[in-house]
Amino acid sequence: MVELPGALHKCIFDDVQAQIRVVRAATIQPHDHPTLKALNGDKHLETSKQQAQHPGVAVKQRSIAGESVPPTSTAPQPIRIKTWTTTESDNLSKAERGRLEAAVEEALRVVSSVLSVNRAAGPLLLSRDINKYCKFLWKNSSTINYNRCGRANSNYRSETCLGLTIPDDHLAGCRIYPQADSSRSFLIRTEGAGLPDTDFLLYLHMQTTDKCRQEPNVLAYAAHCQTDTHGRPVLGVVVICTDRLKGAAYSHRTTVQTVIHELFHALGFSKELFNTWRDCLISPKDGRCSPHGKVTHSDGSGQMRIYTPSIILALQKHLVSTDPELGGLLENLDASADRLSSHWESRVLQGSIMAAVLEDPTIVRIDPVTLAALQDTGWYTVDLTMAQSLVWGDGEGATFGSLSTCQDNSSSFFCSGSGRGCHFLHLHKGECQTDQYLEGCRIYKLLKNGEYFLQISSSVEGRCFRHRCTGLNRYQIQVFGSGWVDCPAGSTIQIEGYQGSVFCPDRRLCLYPDVTPPPEDGNSPHFGNTW
Template sequence: MKNNKNKNDCPLASLIHLLHFFAVVLGGETSRLPTEKVGIQTYYTRDPVSNEAWAPEADEMRGASRALAALRETTRRIQSILAVIPVRGPLLLSRDPTRYCHAIWGDPDTPNYHRCSLLNPGYQGESCLGAKIPDAHLRGYSVWPEHGLPQLIQPDGPGVQNTDFLLYVRVAHTSKCHKEPSVIAYAACCQLDSKDRPLAGTIVYCAQHLTSPSLSHSDIVMGTLHELLHTLGFSGELFKKWRDCSSELSARENCSTRKQVTRRDEWGQLLLSTPAVSHSLAKHLGVPGALLGAPLEEEGSLSSHWESRLFQGSVMTATFEGAQRSRLDPVTLAAFEDSGWYQVNYSTAEQLLWGQGSGVGFGLVSTCSNGSSDFFCTRSGLGCHYLHLDKGSCSSDPTLEGCRMYKPSASGGECWKVENGLLAGAENPHGEIYHPYSRCFLANLTSQVLSKDKGSQLSVTPTGRCYLHQCTHKGTYKVQVEGSPWIPCLPGTAIQIPGYYGLLYCPQGRLCLSNQGTSAITSPPRSFSTPNLLFQLSLGLTETPGYSLGKEQREELAEVVLQALVTRGGSSRCYFHSPAITSSLVFTVSMWKPPGCQGPSVATLYRTLTLTLQEKPLQVHYEEAIFTTEYSKLLTSSDHNLSVTDQLLLTGFCLLLLILVGALGTMAYQKRATRQVGPSTT
């Protein structure tokens, strides 16, 4: 795919090649740094013109752009998680002799026995799940006479340097996408090395999903992570090839194939029964020692997913419910340790809340409906999804096998979506607040005056409601209802809210679980599932000397700055969310365009604002002081052009590199002038 460089960019790749050249001239050859992070190279292969109903040009290019942006983020994340013994030299994939060869020599007495004697005239090269593999990535092939030397048909390609895994990418409307419309993407491993470690794979994205605004960037990233983990080893096809190795990566050259990776327990449940997985699941469930293994979803003879009843929220379950509800959990990382191919950085694991500390009997079909665990539900009606991000209905699906849980409402139940809130002026008797820091609580609150004959309303069954929360200590928090002050919410208790009848129930072991400060908020979702990207605009402020601001004053000033931004951008207030000013006077505001917000795209508005702020800083008056913006910076969930500040920094970096190159060149010339110069090659 053609890479269009910004005209202000520095040709870093060329400078690196020059530095390499000078290093060789000075007598020292460079080599790949022994970081051992898994090196993944991605190649997008464009499908031929499609005869499907969707417009191939516009939709495929838009879909490919979203897929490649997600892949960049995902591969960076994988590199922080997994390490391998690096491939020595350029990575070259093997050709399949059953494809390029039509016949082989069958006489064991001939010198070229079992070698290709006749080429397949229809050979079109190698492919992986429909993606054509370039000849540059492949070893060559020859045809052999009965006696004598071979005739080289295709030489080895140059291969791919500094790479341990080649990932091919397609965006298409395949027959699988057509037959299974819920499939977002699918993947396969295509080739293994001599130790059975995956060397290449393909991810196919179903184009109709990538062109849908309902799928956010974070959703695509998490879906990509799921598929990439399949190709790297979490697959029913690859489980049987896992290796039994030493814990030291340097010793993993000498490994044997594991004797048993999967097994069935006494009830017939398929388990992934390797050591690290068994210990990790036992730790998660609060069971001493190790379990027999971790249950896999029943998917026929082979299974490539965790059992949903035990692993809701894991990135490697079969059903995807959005990025904000998915986690890269420790048990999944343990599986990659047990593969024998990777060293795992467990510090990157995300907490899996589902079933935590629930004991050895958790998730069994025989126990999920007896009320022994509040992760499962037994009654009908609305409640809260176990992460408390969403309202949910008590229901089941085929992967739960009759067990029921509060599954997120189809739409409108996301407490963290501002756009789900009531319109201004509408009645709000339950005091709900929809906000990025709102969570779902069971409550039967009402602000309506109760007459004597309506006293029974106090016993109305609690249902899922959305209210603000704020952490006070680890495991404790306070809540706020519309019009109320902040009220401490002791986990496991029910509290009353001033101005409301009824009770609000404080969930235990679900919110504020990390070691955060008292002003921290339980981590908000990583995706806002809006048609536009999420931006964060940051503005540094200078103030009148000697003037200081308290917390409440900073909150008031944030609204003043925000109003000035809205005026400068000539836009609507609906683009801007959660304005705040830190004690060091950095103003931040989230920017996204919710449904119903009229105007240009949020990206267009951002460009307009940054250009005008660079030409003319904001100046706002608050009380007796004047505040002026001194810089602007964009943080976004996707790749965009560099800001002017970043371009200047990059230009400066390039100049430093050029000076270094000049110095090295001078040294090289002086050194070569004192030596005998032999024949040189290009």
């Protein structure tokens, strides 16, 4: 996440992920399984290849003759994410480590409350990259050792993920089959113990890396490195730049949101994985899923969208539209040659946890469109009730956020000129601005340090006042040093002792239970800003 002017944080996930070679577990066919046979008369048995039910990974239980190990339960259960701090990490002070552990723990708790998987039996055992440890594979499909390694690579040392060494104890063993039609083999790496009670392994690397140094405001970046037999990521790395853990500028909430953002990428919200998402809406519990196929297509404006059922439904509901082509618009500014991005378009989904830039943490939402996307991966059962209210664009129709409509004053979410007003959540004061991601569209962006801008003027102009909620679509306002005054939605009122009128917006304030003004102090009622 790169800090931009105005407290924005830009994600560099796509650049990092593009450099990773992902190890994909192979689907086991019946003829892939060797028979149990003693080697050289001793008590060692041939090691069969590993397979698991959904979400299949290598497990310690053996499977014979194509019979897979059943999952521990047929009902999806909260995903178990185990963290592993790398030995290469910097030594942190007790305070810094405490900060990080608290932020990561909270992020994992949020993610596991949202995502569930069909758990596999046994410990998680990561795969070794056969293209690294093997010099050549047997390619004659009529032989019993088809697609097995015939000769070891003498230069093979270890498996890595984002440059970090994977411990041997986390990895499956591997064998060499010197003859194409003989079951005789020899072990070149022993099998590790694996990780019990784990559905996804997250390596935490805390260090000021070269990437951190190259961009001094980098907070964190991530990648996934391995997937199971169904394509679900099972291993990822989050690198946290340790210099961002120091000093008074540290923000717990920002760190939590950043880890969640990077985790969602590593768990499947990745352009590298879009076309491996699976359709499990018909029978999500029995594992009979079919590939979505290509889910990203260009829309009429030439920008790429994701077209999957849950995303379309979520956007139709959010924008109040019946448009069947309302796919999830992807950011075009950080897109590569394929025009794809692992982020939502900021003009359409401003404030989403998966937008290309994250603003002040009070604005960022784990929104229903992002959760719909994670559901459409086919790897997770998603608790959609955990979605936070996405205020941006609510009820604005199918064309909301397009370059052709953002400047025609048809939506109050956008602004024109360079004046000051209320941020769209009405929790902060803002200034009408644009940025590279808005591509000329202008919105009220937060003023730094809560700058107060109610200046005395004889001209008639808009002002931004505090408000506090008293009910659904009901609130009071406070003007300078006045008392709290009822401001009926849709009406105009006057404040005693002040010249001019105050218009009370209808259905813009106090509508969302999880979007409320922050307390002025520990004993004060909630307040925010309005016109």
